[in-house]
Amino acid sequence: MMRTRPLKVALLGCGVVGSEVARIMTTQSKDLAARIGAPVELAGVAVRRAGRVREGIAPELITTDAAALVAREDIDVVVEVIGGIEPARTLITTAFEHGASVVTANKALLAEDGSTLHEAAEKHGVDLYYEAAVAAAIPLVRPLRESLAGDTVNRVLGIVNGTTNFILDRMDSTGAGYAEALDEATALGYAEADPTADVEGFDAAAKAAILAGIAFHTRVRLDDVHREGITEVTAADIASARRMGCTVKLLAICERAADGRSVTARVHPAMIPLTHPLASVREAYNAVFVEAEAAGRLMFYGPGAGGSPTASAVLGDLVAACRNKLSGSRGPGESAYAQLPVSPxxxxxxxxxxxxxxxxxxxxxxxxxxxxxxxxxxxxxxxxxxxxxxxxxxxxxxxxxxxxxxxxxxxxxxxxxxxxxxxxxxxxxx
Amino acid sequence: MMRTRPLKVALLGCGVVGSEVARIMTTQSKDLAARIGAPVELAGVAVRRAGRVREGIAPELITTDAAALVAREDIDVVVEVIGGIEPARTLITTAFEHGASVVTANKALLAEDGSTLHEAAEKHGVDLYYEAAVAAAIPLVRPLRESLAGDTVNRVLGIVNGTTNFILDRMDSTGAGYAEALDEATALGYAEADPTADVEGFDAAAKAAILAGIAFHTRVRLDDVHREGITEVTAADIASARRMGCTVKLLAICERAADGRSVTARVHPAMIPLTHPLASVREAYNAVFVEAEAAGRLMFYGPGAGGSPTASAVLGDLVAACRNKLSGSRGPGESAYAQLPVSPxxxxxxxxxxxxxxxxxxxxxxxxxxxxxxxxxxxxxxxxxxxxxxxxxxxxxxxxxxxxxxxxxxxxxxxxxxxxxxxxxxxxxx
CATH class of the missing domain: 3.30.70.260 (ACT domain)
Known part of the structure; x- marks a missing residue:
């Protein structure tokens, strides 16, 4: 039986991801209601600059006062897709304090300060979901956190940054140098005007920290992740790799030590054999291997970025957060009981x-x-x-x-x- | 803070999967307790024939009276890994009636009568989890049911039976005929003495019914799935496929019609291009593509059968069911609101x-x-x-x-x- 009073959602950010979240919430409202067990309603959208017409969003929902929006007592779930550390952190914390669950795609914040956020959610009895923070719609957070909750994960290895994969793929397939391939990525919209976060590996390192934390039930922060970007990779390196039957990929690798007593997390370019499934991950796609003791070797593959795929992940989490709100329960919180040291x-x-x-x-x-x-x-x-x-x-x-x-x-x-x-x-x- | 009174688990079946579930519950008890928030204890193991020594299981836990075990009021979760329709159905129903949640790997029963089981679980306020019923530890049920809960799935296409994939792979790589490849699969333990369920496509069809049901929020039963096995596939077919740049795979395909108003589910051998990622799925591995409107095209890959991988999926569900028991909540139930007709x-x-x-x-x-x-x-x-x-x-x-x-x-x-x-x-x- 369906509840008729709608659940209210506040959306922080209305860029590529946010506008897609709003669009799907509107066009798929009947399906979402059926899946949640209650209608779900967009109650406010915080943007940096008002005045622009946002297709499909009633103008009265738009506000530039995000702080006031997250402090509204009638909000059930806050969706944060602004990114960056502040004001995201303060807004999320305020949302928790006012009893809202939070769905976020903010990898930087989670890698910097995930534990504080988890503790705040726990304290206020609400949820923190973040599938969209790693590899967009490719389910990784939920499988690691829930599907493999009864298994022992030994290794997570994958391509988690589409921009750098596009650049390395171009270098490999055309023989271009790094600068030329970066120019092409920029022209095609795969790289941002300032590509630092991607090409220096910060984005991948944040994702590695998040994945390692979940996989090993241990707090892993961005600072714990060894990080090397792809700016030093040369056409000669790629050619050398070819001669060895390899290609070069920027990999995120999280490993449990052989004795099980410590873990490591790192992001760096590496040669991998052409016969390895990750070698055939082209363009801006992502793919992640998870090796667990009982499950064996699993692979997850798909588009790792983009408005729609990220919105898909956000909406999956939104449905979960809404269901929990309805039933008065919580999803799984942080699991960091193992407290394994992160080795250098x-x-x-x-x-x-x-x-x-x-x-x-x-x-x-x-x-x-x-x-x-x-x-x-x-x-x-x-x-x-x-x-x-x-x-x-x-x-x-x-x-x-x-x-x-x-x-x-x-x-x-x-x-x-x-x-x-x-x-x-x-x-x-x- | 951890509860000290343990959650009690009854295990039905102690074969390849069940013994591995018992083993991991014992060896990983501390980790499971930390992840669940309470210790979890094996309270009874129902087997067909008593008397055999079962390594790592206290003899007093073994019983041949499964009906009495599932009717015990102190049991929190029943793990059913017997398979088949009866007595599994009656035992699961009895478990629900006595307030236990159920984790099952029983694809045949779910495809035959999943809705009745879901309704019984709903009625008694308990959970029914079944990740292990499809492709063992490859997360498919949870991603479809939860990660993609805010998206519209249009297609599920994959290799979900390891036995037939092994046989077809052998035919393709060695030029062997069907009978010869089947003999090899049997000798290596990939095919059972009576291979009917696998080679005639019944196993894959049951999985297709389960996946289609979740993906399309519609009840799909085994009878709704068009089914053709691989027994008629000849070496000449494989050779023809090769000449077209293709290989032959037994595929499970669940599709939403272009107008969105109906769905289809089918299992049959098909030629696929060698450039398709499914063409490179070798031996007994499984791989499934999920195409959703916002998420795009996702692939999930891994070992689709075997004691350990299936146990991994069972234990992930066991952790979820136990967490829900502790917090007094329920996981997502059946979602069949769309009631789309299944076309022939x-x-x-x-x-x-x-x-x-x-x-x-x-x-x-x-x-x-x-x-x-x-x-x-x-x-x-x-x-x-x-x-x-x-x-x-x-x-x-x-x-x-x-x-x-x-x-x-x-x-x-x-x-x-x-x-x-x-x-x-x-x-x-x-």
């Missing part, structure tokens, strides 16, 4: 692909190999190539702690016979 | 690949083409091949209603110049 990058065990410019004379390979051995790093393959008195040495290592690998590189740099380190890249997915 | 196979719009043995004389192609035209079926490509007075004609059609396509094939059979219809297969995924 140096303790991550991985492989390196190192390309060195060396003097073309006898004994250089032996000298380099000694440096690897001294640092306890075992070599998998070496390829030596001479050209006009100079030579290049391409070394792929076996798995070793990242600290040992980077110390090896430092020592190589100090060899007289090593003219320079042309590139270093980790190798994953094998 | 004849109304499905698809494409056919038809291979005809014809007389090798002039005018045959024209004659056949006329038959297609008379039935309103447009031809995409024709390949004619002559050999020793006989010839073969391979026709691939454009999209047309299945009824028109099968009427065309019937009319072709009646032509004097058509010696026989060597094979008919639908073409999907384009």
């Amino acid at each position: 990058m140096g303790e991550v065990v991985t492989r390196y692909h190192i390309s060195l410019d060396v003097a073309d004379k006898p004994g250089v390979l032996a000298q380099c190999a000694t440096v690897f051995a001294e640092h306890g790093v075992s070599i998998d393959t070496v390829r030596q190539q001479g050209k006009d008195g100079e030579a290049s040495l391409v070394v792929v290592t076996h798995r070793a702690p990242d600290a040992a690998l980077s110390a090896t590189v430092e020592a190589l740099r100090n060899l007289d016979t090593v003219r320079g380190v042309a590139s270093i890249m980790r190798v994953e997915g094998e | 196979m004849g109304e499905v719009v698809t494409r056919y690949h038809i291979s005809l043995d014809v007389a090798d004389k002039p005018g045959v192609l024209a004659q056949c083409a006329t038959v297609f035209a008379e039935h309103g079926v447009s031809i995409d490509t024709v390949r004619q091949q002559g050999k020793d007075g006989e010839a073969s004609l391979v026709v691939v059609t454009h999209r047309a209603p299945d009824a028109a396509l099968s009427a065309t094939v019937e009319a072709l059979r009646n032509l004097d110049t058509v010696r026989g219809v060597a094979s008919i297969m639908r073409v999907e995924g384009e």
